[in-house]
Amino acid sequence: MKKYIILLLFITGISACQKGFLDNGPLDKLTDDIIWKDSSLVNLYLANIYAGITSEYDRAGGYLMMSLTDEAESNRPNQQSHLVNFALHNSGTGIFSDEWTSGYVSIRKCNQLLEQLQTAPFSAALTQRMKGEAYFLRALFYMEIYARFGRFPVILKTLALTDELAVPRGTDQECVKAMTDDLDAAARLLPARYTDATQTGRATQGACYALKCRLLLNTRNYTAAAEAAKKVIDLKQYELFPDFSSLFQPGNDNNVEVIFDKQFGSLQSQQRHYMNDFEYPRNFTGFASGIDDPTQNIVDAFMMKDGKPWNTSPLYNPERPYDNRDPRFYSSILYDGIFFRGEILDLMRGSAANPSERGTPTGYYLKKFLDTTYDLTGITIPNFNNCIIMRLAEVYLNYAECQLQLGNPEEARTYVNMIRSRAGMPPVPAGEMTWEKYVAERTVELAFEGQRWFDICRWKKGPEILGQPIYGIVVSEENGKRKYTRTKVEDRTFISPMMYLFPIPLTILNKYPAGKELGQNPEWK
Template identity: 80%
Template sequence: MKKYAYILLLSICFLSACQKGFLDQGPLDKFTDDMIWKDSSLVNLYIANIYSGIISQYDRAGGELMMSITDEGEANRPYLQSQQVNLGQYNSSTGVFADVWTSGYTSIRKCNQLLDQLQSAPFSAALQQRMRGEAYFLRAYFYMEIYAHFGAFPIIQKPLGLTDELAIPRATPQECIRFIVQDLETAASLLPVKHEAAQTGRATQGACYAMKCRLLLNTLDYQGAADAAQKVIDLKQYQLFPDFKSLFQPGNDNNVEVIFDKQFGSLQSKQKHSLNDYEYPRNFTGFASGINDPTQNIVDAFMMKDGKPWNTSSLYNPEQPYANRDPRFYSSVLYDGIFFRGEVLDLQKGSAANPSDRGTPTGYYLKKFLDTTYDLKGVSVPNFNNCIIMRLAEIYLNYAECQLKLGNTEEARTYVNLIRVRAGMPVIPAGEMTWDKYVEERTVELAFEGQRWFDIRRWQKGPELIGQPIYGMVVNVVNGKRTYSRTKIEDRVFTAPMMYLFPIPLDVLNKYPAGKELRQNPEWK
């Protein structure tokens, strides 16, 4: 038990640094298990530490953003693991997304310890209920992440002692899905629909149903996913935020569209991230940034404002390729000629924004999540804007996909059009809703948010969408006139079905003793 006390004390040191006087309750070496699990303030900090273990897209900024292992993005650092993935040059010893497994099980252990200790904690019934609900939700969340990346996993639902069997085999996929769903349903029965302001960021009923919806959609249970989405909608707690372009700005943290997010700089996570430092163009930072960059492939996915593709619309002008686009394009991508933060962005190769050394290989930079008020010239400043993990637009799209698969095309059209209206795009007329239109809408609405890879796996389109050439845009100036030329950046590899799951890291496999080996994903043996 002392090892858990030690872990908790480290958490307290990390999470309570700005709570002046908090640690005056007693010297750190005087905390005992009895003190910890009988003090609701300490347990709240323990739970906050579990939230901080969530690995969000913002935590991955400057490294392995999910966008850069799909057709959405290209990383401009050859040493990043995303480059190994894109070229098919990885295996179990590479450790791709190893932190999802190792950090995930660390957090799962904390959830199990929390559930065990709460059985005898002297707290009110209401507080006990909320804490147990959070523990079940968080355990489900971390198992979901492991399942999404690696497939079936060993199910551990209690704190393991020295006398317990530690070499636990992987369960079946069906057992894993049932276990996660059960945890989410239990959490939903315990958690409130909404927390008071002081508890903003904690899991709610809506977050439970939303995660259940995502899980069941990705496992092709369309009716189950639709039912979960309907529960989120029926709560009437969420609305589409009216202004897409400022949806992700820090001034709009915790807005009406957010169902669940990772809170930075709050009680739930006194962490910071470095997304703005790593992803801003070079001329704004003064150092090597702009690491994960949008591709021409994703730029081409943004329709013209008449709702037609760029290559069939009369609105497209090759001399002004970025005019008359879906308004979400201007909120998601930094392109040549955009007016951004007081200047016109020049993305010619060799410019201040796109230097020859570590500029953007695609001719674009990410814009969607950047804090447009962030001042970082030549210095690294703490980033505290929240990372949205689940929002209502995804639930609408999930629901629409389910309805299409279930044959309810007009119901799907209704929810897709809600998102298009918010975006300022023309609605899809009655009788014209198609699967391709749905995919187009999902692609641009959720661009760069970390779900594209899982969407492509669900649709079994890896070779077609990931294993194809990646393109960028080259900007030239001839006689004072700017010209734009599509150019191939990279030929990518996607071997199906092997690459739909990542290999379990070798370090994890090696922890199992001979005769009790952890089963590797079959194609990666």
């Protein structure tokens, strides 16, 4: 899609104001008749819907999903993630309000596109593809809302002023049906792959099935989720990328493992993010970066290379605690003593990489998504590497979880071992595939990718994981030798099952008139 998205960011306004968005001589009177009959303009409109996707990279500089879990701690004391971690958020704090408001803006665009395509004078193939993309994108935006807030108003048409605008929330069954119906419709209309490289980044059948699998897994419909995962696998369009360490590097954008991603890098579309600027260690950027910092909790989750936990493996050496780890550890986390971008990283408090003010509170920095070739000579230079939203390894793990829940551990073991083999870790032996081993594998393979919060909610493990203390490491030096001391960073709170959903923001509730209230999530009232 880097080649597919075209200039005119202000196409955003087309859905609300189809006249006068260009002011160039004869083009100053663009009407519906012109816009919706011009395939290039409609492609612009569709491109703008894709641009409305909020990825983890778009959240950089605000707060990443990892800092709402035991994966990371923000070094910014005023971050909203701290409100969630201390159970201090409420309807007035507006957590994820953009996911609701911008989500419905994009949903309205999808609805309008679907309606206009009914009479658009385009080829059958082009019309079919665009309809499929609109169904897929509408489901994606609804899923982002549903994952955070639960039930939502199901709106499947463009609302006019004469329509009832105070649409009530649907039931869980109605919401899930709306999303799965859209994904099924999209899968029927979209190709398994695009032969034209300029179409890279568009939704495909595989993206539809993978998104449906994620949705149904999170609703704990294991049979249907397994079926959706198997459809992705049986398409045979994807493979595990052989090198995990470079999977997220821009040179490998759109690799064989990627099912769907948010495309950045089009100079025409101006799509960009600031992940590298905000997450690189301080000594590389020269300003207060390294915002979301991995915890000792997640470091401990990475096994030793013999497949055993750090506290039971004979390979663990407290004087060199980072030796002999799962190879994915070295690709995911920056730790004291790692050689990175031409230097050995010093994370002792007060160092250039870990200054006393706004250094890393945990003793670690994120590595997984950082572009190791990124030019750090300037400040806030646009970042263009893509953000993977769904990849084959997640589908394998989703399928394995379903098989465990359905009583088929050996089938689950097959797919877990595929991932472990790629990582360079020993396989799980026959008869030893347990739930604990599955969770451990999912935790490190998908670390920081934005799914852990939803995993924990699905497993109903909020008190056991989200409500537990966060730990870090203090690096010191004694007699010329490094010393690593585990330390508590903060106590976190998970007070009630109500926290599995976020409160609907007050700004949204207030848009509904008296007598037609939207309704707050249970206990958040």
